[in-house]
Amino acid sequence: MKPSIPKGTRDFSPEIMAKRNYIFDTIKSVFNLYGYQPIETPAMENLSTLLGKYGDEGDKLLFKILNSGDYLAKTDKEDFDNINSFTNKISEKGLRYDLTVPFARYVVMNRNDIVFPFKRYQMQPVWRADRPQKGRYREFYQCDVDVIGSKTLHNEFEMILMINDVFNLLNLGITIKINNRKILSGIATYIGQEDKLIDITVAIDKIDKIGYDNVVNELLEKGISNDGIKKLTPILNLKGNSDEKLNTLEAILKDSTEGIAGIEELKFIFDLIEKHNKISNLRCELDLTLARGLSYYTGAIFEVKANDVSIGSICGGGRYDNLTSIFGLDDISGVGVSFGAERIYDVLTELNLFPQNNAESATVLILNLGEKEFEYCIPLANLLRSQGIKTEVYTGSGKMKKQMEYANKKKIPFVIIAGETEIEQNVVTIKNMTTGEQENMTFEGSWEYIEKNK
Amino acid sequence: MKPSIPKGTRDFSPEIMAKRNYIFDTIKSVFNLYGYQPIETPAMENLSTLLGKYGDEGDKLLFKILNSGDYLAKTDKEDFDNINSFTNKISEKGLRYDLTVPFARYVVMNRNDIVFPFKRYQMQPVWRADRPQKGRYREFYQCDVDVIGSKTLHNEFEMILMINDVFNLLNLGITIKINNRKILSGIATYIGQEDKLIDITVAIDKIDKIGYDNVVNELLEKGISNDGIKKLTPILNLKGNSDEKLNTLEAILKDSTEGIAGIEELKFIFDLIEKHNKISNLRCELDLTLARGLSYYTGAIFEVKANDVSIGSICGGGRYDNLTSIFGLDDISGVGVSFGAERIYDVLTELNLFPQNNAESATVLILNLGEKEFEYCIPLANLLRSQGIKTEVYTGSGKMKKQMEYANKKKIPFVIIAGETEIEQNVVTIKNMTTGEQENMTFEGSWEYIEKNK
Numbered sequence: 001m002k003p004s005i006p007k008g009t010r011d012f013s014p015e016i017m018a019k020r021n022y023i024f025d026t027i028k029s030v031f032n033l034y035g036y037q038p039i040e041t042p043a044m045e046n047l048s049t050l051l052g053k054y055g056d057e058g059d060k061l062l063f064k065i066l067n068s069g070d071y072l073a074k075t076d077k078e079d080f081d082n083i084n085s086f087t088n089k090i091s092e093k094g095l096r097y098d099l100t101v102p103f104a105r106y107v108v109m110n111r112n113d114i115v116f117p118f119k120r121y122q123m124q125p126v127w128r129a130d131r132p133q134k135g136r137y138r139e140f141y142q143c144d145v146d147v148i149g150s151k152t153l154h155n156e157f158e159m160i161l162m163i164n165d166v167f168n169l170l171n172l173g174i175t176i177k178i179n180n181r182k183i184l185s186g187i188a189t190y191i192g193q194e195d196k197l198i199d200i201t202v203a204i205d206k207i208d209k210i211g212y213d214n215v216v217n218e219l220l221e222k223g224i225s226n227d228g229i230k231k232l233t234p235i236l237n238l239k240g241n242s243d244e245k246l247n248t249l250e251a252i253l254k255d256s257t258e259g260i261a262g263i264e265e266l267k268f269i270f271d272l273i274e275k276h277n278k279i280s281n282l283r284c285e286l287d288l289t290l291a292r293g294l295s296y297y298t299g300a301i302f303e304v305k306a307n308d309v310s311i312g313s314i315c316g317g318g319r320y321d322n323l324t325s326i327f328g329l330d331d332i333s334g335v336g337v338s339f340g341a342e343r344i345y346d347v348l349t350e351l352n353l354f355p356q357n358n359a360e361s362a363t364v365l366i367l368n369l370g371e372k373e374f375e376y377c378i379p380l381a382n383l384l385r386s387q388g389i390k391t392e393v394y395t396g397s398g399k400m401k402k403q404m405e406y407a408n409k410k411k412i413p414f415v416i417i418a419g420e421t422e423i424e425q426n427v428v429t430i431k432n433m434t435t436g437e438q439e440n441m442t443f444e445g446s447w448e449y450i451e452k453n454k
Numbered sequence: 455m456k457p458s459i460p461k462g463t464r465d466f467s468p469e470i471m472a473k474r475n476y477i478f479d480t481i482k483s484v485f486n487l488y489g490y491q492p493i494e495t496p497a498m499e500n501l502s503t504l505l506g507k508y509g510d511e512g513d514k515l516l517f518k519i520l521n522s523g524d525y526l527a528k529t530d531k532e533d534f535d536n537i538n539s540f541t542n543k544i545s546e547k548g549l550r551y552d553l554t555v556p557f558a559r560y561v562v563m564n565r566n567d568i569v570f571p572f573k574r575y576q577m578q579p580v581w582r583a584d585r586p587q588k589g590r591y592r593e594f595y596q597c598d599v600d601v602i603g604s605k606t607l608h609n610e611f612e613m614i615l616m617i618n619d620v621f622n623l624l625n626l627g628i629t630i631k632i633n634n635r636k637i638l639s640g641i642a643t644y645i646g647q648e649d650k651l652i653d654i655t656v657a658i659d660k661i662d663k664i665g666y667d668n669v670v671n672e673l674l675e676k677g678i679s680n681d682g683i684k685k686l687t688p689i690l691n692l693k694g695n696s697d698e699k700l701n702t703l704e705a706i707l708k709d710s711t712e713g714i715a716g717i718e719e720l721k722f723i724f725d726l727i728e729k730h731n732k733i734s735n736l737r738c739e740l741d742l743t744l745a746r747g748l749s750y751y752t753g754a755i756f757e758v759k760a761n762d763v764s765i766g767s768i769c770g771g772g773r774y775d776n777l778t779s780i781f782g783l784d785d786i787s788g789v790g791v792s793f794g795a796e797r798i799y800d801v802l803t804e805l806n807l808f809p810q811n812n813a814e815s816a817t818v819l820i821l822n823l824g825e826k827e828f829e830y831c832i833p834l835a836n837l838l839r840s841q842g843i844k845t846e847v848y849t850g851s852g853k854m855k856k857q858m859e860y861a862n863k864k865k866i867p868f869v870i871i872a873g874e875t876e877i878e879q880n881v882v883t884i885k886n887m888t889t890g891e892q893e894n895m896t897f898e899g900s901w902e903y904i905e906k907n908k
Contacts, residue, residue, distance in 0.1 A: 003559045003781045006498050006547050011560055013567070014491035014574065021492070033839045035816030035846025035866075037468035038475070042593050043497060043549075043579060044460050044517075063498075066518040066545055068583035072537050080534060083526050091520055093460050095497075105457040106465055113467070115863045117850040120468065125497060129522035139496050147849060154828060154849040165839075276832055327457045362489030374608060378730055385487045385619075392489025395601060395608040396571040409569045412489075 008138030018360040095127035116149030148334030173307035179290035186259015191228035205289035242286035362392035462592030472814040495556040549581035570603030602788030627761035633744035640713015645682035659743035696740035816846035
């Protein structure tokens with residue numbers, strides 16, 4: 001029997017784990033620095049919590065768990081003819097599909113204990129019964145950070161700072177794109193097509209690629225009136241930097257309370273960023289084509305692109321006013337951002353941005369040349385570890401050559417050798433695997449040497 | 455609709471996460487110090503990988519995942535009458551039941567890329583459809599560390615060192631109990647009852663509680679012969695420390711090659727520990743009643759008990775020779791240990807051993823007294839964070855009093871206040887929430903103050 005794993009899932013080797021942990025630890029360190037705190041929720045949720053929260057398509061992509069024991073007892077042969085009612089009777093739990101719905105459930109269940117504004121992050125796997133393909137998995141991690149229970153735009157600003165810090169630490173040049181749901185609504189209302197929000201956004205998105213005439217044709221096909229298109233034209237042709245675009249829009253949308261509110265919000269955020277840029281360099285721009293999460297975002301919408309590589313969004317989020325309403329708790333506004341760890345992994349790989357010394361291997365390997373030699377080295381291993389140096393003792397049965405190969409394959413930078421001669425002289429030989437140099441030294445000396453050269 | 459979570463599962467709040475992470479991070483730090491490397495495997499495994507590996511009882515406790523799409527298509531109404539064949543047709547995947555079987559699968563699938571001896575650790579949740587009760591959950595973490603592909607007893611010794619280091623770091627007094635499967639086999643053979651290994655072990659276990667006569671009665675009931683019991687008597691009455699017991703056993707089992715081999719192994723390990731105890735204090739003793747995992751352990755068996763609390767084993771493991779045989783790869787011997795994070799959590803709670811300053815809260819809260827004040831503090835927040843100080847800026851809408859309460863509830867030890875007066879003087883007021891003291895200082899000064907007093 002040849003073992004395998006389910007399609008769309010992955011094992012992570014130590015080499016891959018090291019790189020993944022580099023990403024997760026960096027993100028986590030920034031969240032912690034801003035005072036955000038971790039929570040975790042169960043992998044299994046009641047289906048009543050999950051169903052209906054991700055649209056029909058999402059419902060189909062939920063992994064459902066068979067009830068335990070004699071799960072057929074509650075069914076009869078009639079149920080067998082209707083797969084939906086049958087499924088309801090044999091399955092009550094499903095695997096977490098994202099971290100947003102479980103977070104909303106958590107907030108509602110714990111609202112009396114939570115100190116608002118609640119700043120939390122969550123980094124856990126989610127599962128989707130999607131067709132697996134390159135870069136799309138059935139199990140993958142999400143890294144979400146949210147502040148909930150506060151309406152001030154300082155939160156949006158803070159999210160942008162955190163995004164910027166994370167990618168600075170990862171040495172990755174990025175552009176943060178911002179939009180606002182209220183501006184999109186304002187535009188739709190202004191041209192008399194409140195119901196065509198997404199079609200309009202998609203059209204704006206294509207103007208650079210397919211040109212004005214083709215966009216107009218597409219809009220006509222989608223049922224947008226000639227009058228609407230005429231009014232939309234100056235918006236399609238917006239020029240300048242974010243400030244200039246916002247000013248132009250302000251004039252155009254002057255009669256839309258909602259549109260103006262969205263513009264004011266973005267101006268406030270851009271203003272803070274501009275002042276803050278005296279300290280840190282942050283690239284942030286208005287992008288009217290951003291329409292992610294229009295079903296629940298109510299204010300700012302964020303998306304992050306890596307500058308030097310053509311991979312889609314690596315981070316995104318926005319302001320939502322009604323996240324917890326699905327569980328009966330109204331008027332809790334929040335802002336959240338999700339880091340796409342899998343995509344970030346791909347970008348760092350493509351741009352060769354993972355740190356070299358990152359294999360999670362030991363820093364030093366102590367060879368094992370026999371019983372006496374092994375015992376001689378126990379206090380040395382103890383000393384090095386007490387100083388925080390990752391110290392592996394070879395515990396296989398290989399000869400010295402094989403042990404050196406082991407160090408090489410695992411990219412361990414220092415090797416310590418203690419044979420009969422060294423024991424007699426109360427020293428060890430330390431070999432620097434990078435330079436090839438080797439030298440005799442005392443236990444203390446080898447610690448100092450590694451400390452200095454690692 | 456009032457949301458809930460499936461029974462036997464838990465949400466972890468920031469407070470609980472801080473404590474759990476304290477345990478996980480400590481364990482991980484020791485694994486890393488010894489050169490062990492992390493891997494991760496998918497939550498879902500093919501049922502063909504899982505079924506039959508945990509006995510009939512285990513098979514029943516697997517959480518099975520419903521196939522995606524029209525999962526009934528492959529069935530017909532006849533299948534409906536036989537739940538097992540029906541289940542096989544509608545479910546091909548299950549949730550990970552432990553980390554051992556997925557590890558064996560991983561080793562077999564990746565045997566050409568792995569550098570042996572392979573020292574790996576794995577910390578991930580597992581799922582069991584067990585009846586939930588106090589301390590028993592349907593989702594819980596396991597923390598496993600294994601070295602595979604090496605027969606030397608140096609590995610057993612290394613496992614003991616790691617166990618000792620972990621609990622030293624957690625400030626928890628423990629006793630490591632050791633047994634050896636070969637000794638148990640030797641005893642069973644010696645008394646002519648090879649098939650009664652577990653009954654004999656259970657009897658030895660009870661001698662202190664119920665006395666010799668009752669043990670004999672129980673053994674008779676289990677079908678052990680009078681002759682066998684007579685031969686077992688000196689073993690039941692073993693006295694002395696581990697060394698003395700091993701010596702007595704050696705004389706008794708002198709004709710059992712296997713028994714003697716087990717005794718030699720333990721003597722070797724105890725000898726290393728004794729020498730090593732000159733450096734570190736380690737409490738380790740022979741315990742012939744240990745019989746955990748007899749279905750797969752082939753040599754040493756470990757179990758760890760906390761000294762000052764009556765909670766069961768908090769860590770255990772042993773030597774196995776045939777772990778990967780279930781997937782067709784023979785002759786790969788290994789040693790592994792599993793830390794019971796949930797039980798360790800309970801012990802640390804009972805003994806009040808969690809560090810005080812462990813809430814994963816920010817170190818300092820900067821109050822937010824208005825737009826001008828907020829902007830004034832941006833460079834300060836930036837400075838503190840760049841120095842690694844966890845700095846939260848209040849971004850709610852509360853008045854000053856509410857903001858101070860927020861700091862209190864979240865146990866944030868320092869609060870920084872900057873109002874109009876402070877801005878004029880280019881300072882901030884820093885309040886030490888522990889002592890109640892407050893003082894004006896510059897941005898740099900507040901950093902130095904927190905650095906010194908945190």
